[in-house]
Amino acid sequence: MTAQxxxxxxxxxNPPFKLHYLGDRVLRQPAKRVAKVDQSIRHLAEQMLQxxxxxxxxxxxxxxxxxxxxxxxxxCEPDNPDNPPLILINPVIKNFGQxxxxxxxxxxxxxxxxxxxxxxxEIEVAYKDENGRPKTLRAKELLSRVIQHEMDHLKGIMFVxxxxxxxxxxxxxxxxxxxxxxxxxIT
Numbered sequence: 001m002t003a004q005x006x007x008x009x010x011x012x013x014n015p016p017f018k019l020h021y022l023g024d025r026v027l028r029q030p031a032k033r034v035a036k037v038d039q040s041i042r043h044l045a046e047q048m049l050q051x052x053x054x055x056x057x058x059x060x061x062x063x064x065x066x067x068x069x070x071x072x073x074x075x076c077e078p079d080n081p082d083n084p085p086l087i088l089i090n091p092v093i094k095n096f097g098q099x100x101x102x103x104x105x106x107x108x109x110x111x112x113x114x115x116x117x118x119x120x121x122e123i124e125v126a127y128k129d130e131n132g133r134p135k136t137l138r139a140k141e142l143l144s145r146v147i148q149h150e151m152d153h154l155k156g157i158m159f160v161x162x163x164x165x166x167x168x169x170x171x172x173x174x175x176x177x178x179x180x181x182x183x184x185x186i187t
Contacts, residue, residue: 005042005087005130007049009078015054016047017065022110022173023182028156031063031070033090037132041071045087045130048073057108059146061153064109072150076142086137088127091151094136097122097144105149105159112176115163119148161186 020026034041044067052060052073062071075085099121106114122140125147129135139147149159160183163169170180 005045005049005085007046007053007085009053009075009081011056012050012054015051017051019051019055019064019108020066022107022158022160022178024109026066027063027109027153027158028184029063029068030156031061031068031154033070034128037089037128037130041069041089042130044069045071045073049075049085052108053078055108059150060108061150063153063156070154072147072154074143074146074150076146086143087130088125088147088150089129089132091125091127091147091154093123093125093148093151095124096120097140103145105145107149107159109153110158110160110173110176110178113160113172113178115160115168115172116165117149117159117162118164119145119162123147125151157186158183 048060051065058076058078059074062069070090072088073085077083097120100118101121102116102118104114105117121144123144124138126136160169173180
């Protein structure tokens, strides 16, 4: 059985889902584990990918489209048709690398805002694929960062909650019409 999620990497005029934005309570609710990976879950992943590509994203978590399930879709090479997207269901980070690195992050739920966030440079993540098969993946650099960013969404955490530079954070949020009140700093 090779039920694969195949989506053309293109922008749709009317993507299947509307994105939720910083300040929307939906983004702060923890997602529930997926009990059974079936055709409805594959269809959800397909629609999430279409929404992600339509918004020029490289990662999307189900809560960002108002679905409280532990599913994330990632494609660090959206312009490469030969690179298949990654679908992670019920992801769990098993190991974090020792090296921390700062890099700029953005989010489809906070358009226009890009700020530095410190995260481990390498992780090992266990998850189920779109066929429900258990997998383990070692991810470095950009892929590691995107997985951690999207997994935060599953816990109701936004990347702005992890920004240390509060001056830059306030400035960027204000510039793009978001409220500082929507940030929940992680201590």
